[in-house]
Amino acid sequence: MDPAQLAVFALLIGVILGGSAVLLVATAYRMRDRAAVQATEDIPPGARDVLAGMDDAAVVVNPSGTVLAASMPAEAYGLVVGKNLPDDQLMLLLRAARAGTASAPLMMRLHRGRTQVRDVSARAQAISGRLVLLVLRDVTEQERLEQMRRDFVANTSHELKTPVGAVSLLAEAVESAADEPDRVRDFAQRLRAEAERLAGLITRIMSLSQLQSDQPVQMHDVGIDELVDAAVGAQRLPAAAAGVELVRGAHSGAFVRGDAQELGEAIDNLIANAVAYSPAGSHVGIGVKVEHGVVEIAVADQGIGIAEDDQERIFERFYRADQARSRRTGGTGLGLAIVKHAVQRHGGEVRLWSRPGQGSTFTIRLPEAPAPEPNRPGKHRGKVAHGGKAKTKKSSTKTAGRKDTGA
Structure with missing residues (x-):
């Protein structure tokens, strides 16, 4: 191998070794930075501003459940900066988020203030290696309205069932008494009364529905x-x-x-x-x-x-x-x-x-x-x-x- 070829070969070896060294150094720096991020409990830039503008209760917590930052509504649930999460359900949600198993919102009942118990939809999301964002949305009113809707449907069905059943039975009675005019007249009167009761109930349901609508007076x-x-x-x-x-x-x-x-x-x-x-x-x-x-x-x-x-x-x-x-x-x-x-x-x-x-x-x-x-x-x-x-x-x-x- 002549000197020129040796020089080119040596140059290639040097480039390879130098590139490998640079790559090793860069990888080491990245691993160090990643470890630092995972170990730090510094709030990400802008996170406090986001929390300050939220209407829902939201907090950033560390692995031990200590609140590091919080939105204004969070205090009503006992979520105060520097204190631990006040409820075991929230701790379980925190652990699930850190393990990567918390996805869908969870429904839970939490104390708000000293006396109120509220229905909340809670969600957790890891935002760094050690920090988790918890967001609580008060759904008490939505749950109450949904329960009212279910009760209304159930009660309406029950109330309608009585006159409808009576009308059916009286119709059968009229048919069976076709050769007895006096009984037919009696059944017909009772049938009319049940039909009026049914019509009145339907009218009232429609009236109440109209009153509860957003239609202006x-x-x-x-x-x-x-x-x-x-x-x-x-x-x-x-x-x-x-x-x-x-x-x-x-x-x-x-x-x-x-x-x-x-x-x-x-x-x-x-x-x-x-x-x-x-x-x-x-x-x-x-x-x-x-x-x-x-x-x-x-x-x-x-x-x-x-x-x-x-x-x-x-x-x-x-x-x-x-x-x-x-x-x-x-x-x-x-x-x-x-x-x-x-x-x-x-x-x-x-x-x-x-x-x-x-x-x-x-x-x-x-x-x-x-x-x-x-x-x-x-x-x-x-x-x-x-x-x-x-x-x-x-x-x-x-x-x-x-x-x-x-x-």
């Missing part, structure tokens, strides 16, 4: 005296049949802004409810007054009253404080829920006073509106078509456990 000047007079007139015949006297207070001349149909049905429902739960020989009083810019429509009875435990739930859909009595009176369990929602849609509330054996007083409170000028656009004197059954209502506050009569 059609605002008009509504005369409260006209609404009360219409509701009292619609309930005079059922009250007389039950032996209950309706006593109408003096006219107030008050006006509110809202939908006369919805408000009229709310008042009608309360009067019908009072009549259904009043004994024969008693009276139901209906009065209107205005105080400090608030119109109050009170319906007071001398009926069975409402137990204190039931007063918090009486405005729930399908809730009945007295199941047996409500069945006898034909109640659907929707009337007071309709009252609640109708009044709430008008910026008002419903208050309740009740004592078992002493009767109940439901009071609708609505913001007063100025009396309309003659021929002013949007004026509505508040006449409502009542058919003995009220449509939809809305109310807001605490109410009590008088049973909805389905009026």
Whole structure:
């Protein structure tokens, strides 16, 4: 091999050895940097700014569960910088994230503050070798609404099943008694009653659904005296049949802004409810007054009253404080829920006073509106078509456990 070839060969050997050395050094540096990252507990750049802008509770924690950084809402759950995670469920989620097995959010119940227990969706994600990001989203309200939806579907199915089953049985009875006119007429009357009950229940469900929608209220000047007079007139015949006297207070001349149909049905429902739960020989009083810019429509009875435990739930859909009595009176369990929602849609509330054996007083409170000028656009004197059954209502506050009569 001549000297030129030796020189080229030596050069190649040098390049190979030099490249290998550089590669080894670079690899060593990378391994050192990686080990440093895995060992460090420094918060990544920008992470604190992200946490500061989050509406959910979120924290960065180290392997021992110590909170290193936190969003503002996290403190309510006891997630405070410098302290350990306060719940064993969160520690298990932390370990799963570090092991690479935490993927889908987990549902858990955590304390918020000293007394509240909230449903949260918790998720964990490793953001470095030693740090894990925990994010907690409060889903309590979503869970409550979902439970209400499930209850509504279950209750509606149950309520519909009774009249549908009765209609089917009565239809069979009519068929079997075809040669007995008297029995056919009796069955036909009962069949009509069940069909009316079914139609009333469907109408009330649709009314409540409409009240709970986002559709805005059609605002008009509504005369409260006209609404009360219409509701009292619609309930005079059922009250007389039950032996209950309706006593109408003096006219107030008050006006509110809202939908006369919805408000009229709310008042009608309360009067019908009072009549259904009043004994024969008693009276139901209906009065209107205005105080400090608030119109109050009170319906007071001398009926069975409402137990204190039931007063918090009486405005729930399908809730009945007295199941047996409500069945006898034909109640659907929707009337007071309709009252609640109708009044709430008008910026008002419903208050309740009740004592078992002493009767109940439901009071609708609505913001007063100025009396309309003659021929002013949007004026509505508040006449409502009542058919003995009220449509939809809305109310807001605490109410009590008088049973909805389905009026």
